[in-house]
Each structure stands twice: as structure tokens, then as C-alpha cells.
Amino acid sequence: xxxxxxxxxxxxxxxxxxxxxxxxxxxxxxxxxxxxxxxxxxxxxxxxxxxxxxxxxxxxxxxxxxxxxxxxxxxxxxxxxxxxxxxxxxxxxxxxxxxxxxxxxxxxxxxxxxxxxxxxxxxxxxxxxxxxxxxxxxxxxxxxxxxxxxxxxxxxxxxxxxxxxxxxxxxxxxxxxxxxxxxxxxxxxxxxxxxxxxxxxxxxxxxxxxxxxxxxxxxxxxxxxxxxxxxxxx
Amino acid sequence: xxxxxxxxxxxxxxxxxxxxxxxxxxxxxxxxxxxxxxxxxxxxxxxxxxxxxxxxxxxxxxxxxxxxxxxxxxxxxxxxxxxxxxxxxxxxxxxxxxxxxxxxxxxxxxxxxxxxxxxxxxxxxxxxxxxxxxxxxxxxxxxxxxxxxxxxxxxxxxxxxxxxxxxxxxxxxxxxxxxxxxxxxxxxxxxxxxxxxxxxxxxxxxxxxxxxxxxxxxxxxxxxxxxxxxxxxx
Numbered sequence: 001x002x003x004x005x006x007x008x009x010x011x012x013x014x015x016x017x018x019x020x021x022x023x024x025x026x027x028x029x030x031x032x033x034x035x036x037x038x039x040x041x042x043x044x045x046x047x048x049x050x051x052x053x054x055x056x057x058x059x060x061x062x063x064x065x066x067x068x069x070x071x072x073x074x075x076x077x078x079x080x081x082x083x084x085x086x087x088x089x090x091x092x093x094x095x096x097x098x099x100x101x102x103x104x105x106x107x108x109x110x111x112x113x114x115x116x117x118x119x120x121x122x123x124x125x126x127x128x129x130x131x132x133x134x135x136x137x138x139x140x141x142x143x144x145x146x147x148x149x150x151x152x153x154x155x156x157x158x159x160x161x162x163x164x165x166x167x168x169x170x171x172x173x174x175x176x177x178x179x180x181x182x183x184x185x186x187x188x189x190x191x192x193x194x195x196x197x198x199x200x201x202x203x204x205x206x207x208x209x210x211x212x213x214x215x216x217x218x219x220x221x222x223x224x225x226x227x228x229x230x231x232x233x234x
Numbered sequence: 235x236x237x238x239x240x241x242x243x244x245x246x247x248x249x250x251x252x253x254x255x256x257x258x259x260x261x262x263x264x265x266x267x268x269x270x271x272x273x274x275x276x277x278x279x280x281x282x283x284x285x286x287x288x289x290x291x292x293x294x295x296x297x298x299x300x301x302x303x304x305x306x307x308x309x310x311x312x313x314x315x316x317x318x319x320x321x322x323x324x325x326x327x328x329x330x331x332x333x334x335x336x337x338x339x340x341x342x343x344x345x346x347x348x349x350x351x352x353x354x355x356x357x358x359x360x361x362x363x364x365x366x367x368x369x370x371x372x373x374x375x376x377x378x379x380x381x382x383x384x385x386x387x388x389x390x391x392x393x394x395x396x397x398x399x400x401x402x403x404x405x406x407x408x409x410x411x412x413x414x415x416x417x418x419x420x421x422x423x424x425x426x427x428x429x430x431x432x433x434x435x436x437x438x439x440x441x442x443x444x445x446x447x448x449x450x451x452x453x454x455x456x457x458x459x460x461x462x463x464x465x466x467x468x
Binding site for chain 1: 243275276277303304305306308309327329360361362363364365368381383384385387388390391392393394406408409412413414439
């Protein structure tokens with residue numbers, strides 16, 4: 001969030017975004033879709049994680065992706081190779097997706113597909129450990145990635161992301177032997193910010209930990225399916 | 235930069251920041267100080283680079299640090315061990331330093347020290363590959379870091395930072411053997427965004443490339459010293 005020298009405007013901005021996010025979530029609920037908002041620093045491995053996730057789960061779950069990038073469709077093109085709908089949103093100079101952008105993506109998606117046939121929408125946010133955590137897009141749960149290469153102190157220095165996360169993936173654990181990094185300290189710092197977050201260490205290179213991540217994703221979709229359907233959506 | 239749904243306000247925000255940055259730079263010029271704004275994703279190694287820089291150069295250059303972090307003084311405390319003045323600025327929820335925050339830091343610095351005795355102010359910005367590049371703080375040059383662990387595509391996906399950088403350090407090159415990363419492609423993508431940027435590959439772990447970085451820092455301070463002094467500052 002920028003300091004925009006006007007507290008009232010700042011509150012309006014977040015309030016308008018939240019209303020839009022709630023509206024997007026109502027759409028997802030009506031369609032029986034679980035939406036996960038995937039966030040991290042640039043280069044922590046969001047797209048690699050989604051590649052592995054699509055490869056593993058696309059036959060048991062009907063999945064679509066909303067792919068946020070400032071410019072380019074590089075990540076969207078990587079994910080389209082898995083034969084799932086990928087809606088690319090270029091944020092331009094904006095450092096995060098917001099609910100209005102995602103609403104636009106949802107409407108494009110609903111023009112080309114029947115959303116009621118889908119189980120899961122994965123939103124890949126812009127690489128940024130600060131702002132995406134403050135702007136909901138309509139997700140049911142927030143997934144944050146922290147690479148072991150980023151160091152132990154990041155949960156303390158960028159607290160909002162770690163406080164908001166429902167699931168925290170510690171990525172690139174295959175690199176840990178080559179780093180002077182204290183894995184237990186990373187875990188302790190995450191827990192200090194968020195005692196109840198689900199922590200899953202993974203490597204998309206070796207596959208370690210991915211089955212636990214897939215199982216967490218399944219549990220999220222089941223959760224929504226087992227809940228009562230929402231009948232009144234405007 | 236957030237989309238703040240009001241183009242005029244956005245322009246005013248950037249304009250006010252730029253005026254403040256120009257004013258800060260006038261102060262630095264009057265004092266004969268070169269100011270470098272050091273920026274990157276979280277965990278690319280800004281603080282480790284500054285530690286090595288202070289250790290190597292603090293005897294030949296009089297250095298102060300302005301240390302931006304959302305919360306905590308963890309990085310400031312690491313750098314204070316090098317017996318240089320470190321002014322800590324907590325940005326709270328803001329995802330970057332701005333010229334007003336740095337102005338506050340400069341005034342705290344000037345209360346405790348005689349700035350005219352200093353040669354170099356290193357500003358460590360909040361870890362964020364997007365917004366810091368748009369908000370000048372009064373620097374004479376922008377230094378961006380990109381870790382090899384972040385992948386080849388980042389210059390294309392986060393263009394503003396790479397277009398704005400005067401010096402681009404490719405960090406953690408000691409990890410390259412353990413990554414499936416194409417170093418030449420990183421270089422090509424940086425050059426595509428910014429044909430004239432100085433690129434210096436470094437490892438703060440092995441020391442590789444650091445002498446070239448120190449030499450670049452020296453060249454920046456010499457540049458300012460050899461320029462005519464500015465006489466009219468308000």
C-alpha cells in the first residue's frame with residue numbers, strides 16, 4: 001500500500017476493493033468453485049508450483065487459472081500447455097491484482113466456459129510480498145510462498161503477508177544444503193506471525209512435499225463442496 | 235503503484251514525491267554526498283551487499299545508511315555493527331520509501347552529524363521489485379539487485395525496475411551451479427530492457443565480483459566530487 005497522504009481515500013480504496021472481492025466470491029460460491037490466491041516475492045516459484053499442480057490435479061479437478069502479471073503473458077503461456085483455461089490480466093504499473101481486475105477476468109472466463117463445470121480457480125498474483133496481501137480478489141483462501149533463498153527474517157519484515165496466509169509453502173528446499181539458512185528459524189518466524197497457518201515445505205524440482213500440497217488443495221475444494229450452496233447472488 | 239481510480243491524484247502523488255526527491259538531492263549536492271538507492275525483491279541480498287560494502291569502503295569513504303523496512307530494525311542492526319550512522323525508517327504498510335520519509339531521515343541524520351563530512355549515503359529500500367522504482371527519494375543513481383534464484387524472466391515481467399536502474403547486480407552467482415538457470419539469458423533480458431545499464435555479477439558469499447562493485451561505487455562518488463558545487467539550496 002502506498003502512503004497516499006489521505007486516510008479517508010485510503011479507506012475508500014480498500015473498502016471498494018473489499019466490496020468487489022465479496023461480489024467475486026459470491027460468483028465463485030454460486031458456481032461451486034474454490035478460489036485460491038497465490039502470492040509471493042518475484043521468483044519464489046509460483047508458476048512452477050502451478051505447473052506441477054495442474055499436471056497432478058487437472059484430471060480429478062476441473063481447474064482454471066487467472067494469471068496476473070504487470071506486462072507479458074510469459075507465465076500464462078507456460079500454464080496454457082496444461083490444457084486448462086488461463087485468463088491473463090496485465091496490471092500495467094499496478095503492483096498487485098485487485099478485485100476489479102479479477103472481476104473482469106471472471107467475466108471473460110464466463111463468456112467462453114460454463115463456470116458451473118469448474119471446481120477450482122487458481123489466481124497467480126503479481127510477485128510482491130507486500131501489497132497483494134491487502135487487496136482481496138474474492139479468494140476463499142490465501143496461499144503464500146517463501147523461498148529458502150530469501151532468508152529467515154522475511155516473516156518478521158513483511159508481516160502482513162504471513163499474518164494473512166492460510167497456507168505457507170516454503171519453496172526450493174532442494175537448495176537448502178547450499179545456503180547458510182536455518183530452516184527451524186524460518187518455521188519459528190512464520191509461527192510467530194501466524195501460529196495456525198498450514199506450513200508445507202516443498203521442492204518443485206525434486207517433488208518433495210508436493211503430495212502434501214495437493215492434499216491441502218483437495219481439502220479446500222472439498223470444504224466448499226460440502227458447504228450448503230449459496231442461493232442468492234446478484 | 236496501486237490503481238487509485240483517479241489519474242489526476244496519481245499524477246499529483248508522483249509529482250509531489252518528485253519535488254521532494256529533488257529537494258533531498260539538493261541537500262546531498264550541497265553537502266558533497268552521493269546518494270545511491272538500492273532496490274530489489276525481498277531476499278535478493280541488499281543487506282548482505284551493504285555489509286560487504288561498508289566493511290570494504292568505510293575507511294576510504296565516510297558513509298551513512300538510510301534503512302527502509304516495513305517493520306523491525308533487523309537490517310539496521312546488522313549494519314550498525316560496521317560503526318556507521320544507520321537511520322532506520324519504518325514504512326508501516328507502505329511498500330516503498332518515498333521522498334518525504336527520506337527527508338525525515340535526512341533531518342534526523344543532520345541533527346546528530348555534520349553531513350558535509352560525509353561522502354556517500356546508501357539507501358536500502360523496502361524489498362519490492364515494483365514500486366520503489368517509481369518513487370525517487372533524492373538519489374543520484376539507482377542500484378537494482380536480481381538474484382540468480384529469481385529466474386531469467388524477471389527483467390521482462392517487472393520492466394520498470396530494470397529500465398530505471400543505473401547499475402544492476404546479479405547476486406548469489408555462487409548458487410548458479412545448483413539451478414537450472416541460463417545466465418546468458420538473464421543478461422540478454424536485462425539488456426533488452428536497458429541496453430546501457432552497468433551489469434555486475436556478484437556473490438557476497440565467495441566475494442566474486444565485489445571489487446567491480448566497489449569500483450563502481452567509487453566512480454559514482456568521484457563523479458559528484460568532480461562536478462561543480464551547487465550554491466543555491468533552500
